[in-house]
Amino acid sequence: MPTLRIAQDPAADELLGRDPLALLIGMLLDQQFPMERAFGAPRLLADRLGVDRLSAADLAAADPDELVRTFQGPPALHRYPGSMAARTQELCRLLLDRYEGRADGLWDGVPDGGTLLKRLNELPGFGAQKARIFLALLGKQYGVTPPGWREAAGDYGLEGARRSVADITGPESLVEVRAFKQAQKQAAKAAKAPAKAPAK
Known part of the structure; x- marks a missing residue:
């Protein structure tokens, strides 16, 4: 079982290491929300549901309004608990339809990285960048290396690299990844800023 230190909380990281669905949901929630809180959320979700492992079948079948309340907390599992509860259900339904409800069905026996990337790109809430980051996380820390x-x-x-959650192995690398992301944001902002006219 991989030892992860993404959430910076032993109980949350332990669940991420042994439950592929928890890891997948953590990645889904890692959007407009602090990274370690996003990856800590699956543990809170499991605790509130009274389970020691998340189930795609149970989440897919949950009453949507109740699931939203579970996401709302307090503390909330995400900045946008309503939309993220709905997206989590959508993700779990896709896993049921295509992978027998198993998150690891996405990568078990996958022939190559390109095929896995294609599968990740098809997940609700996973754009091209998120799919690549999750693929890197699986390869670097989860032992999934097609x-x-x-x-x-x-x-x-x-x-x-120190670019994303795939590179976080403790508090120091979290700081480094955060610094990289800040630098990227600043560079993007600078690129968008209109050029100043030269002084006469």
């Missing part, structure tokens, strides 16, 4: 996984993950798959 041929060509690094290439499929692009820059996120690079050895020694």
Whole structure:
């Protein structure tokens, strides 16, 4: 079982390490929300549901309004608990339809990194960037290394990178990843800013 230190909380990280669905939901919630809180949310969700492992079948079948209340907390599992509860249900339904309700069905026996990336891109709430980051996380920390996984993950798959959650192995790397993301935001902002006219 992989030892993860993404949520920076032993109980939350322990669940991520042994429950692929918890890891997948953590990645889904990692959007407009602090990274460690997003990946800590599956533990809170499991605790509130009174289970020690999340079930795609149970989440897919849950009453939508009740699930929203579960997401609302307090504390809330996400900045947008309503839309994220709905997206989590959608994700679980897709897992039921295509992978017998198993998150690890996404990667078990997958022939190559390109195929896995294609599957991740089809998940609700997973855009191209999120799919690559999750692929890198699986390869770097979860032992899922089909041929060509690094290439499929692009820059996120690079050895020694500090670009994303895939590279977080403790408090220090969390700080480094956060600094990288801030620098990226600043660069994007600077690129959008109109050029100042030269002084006469």
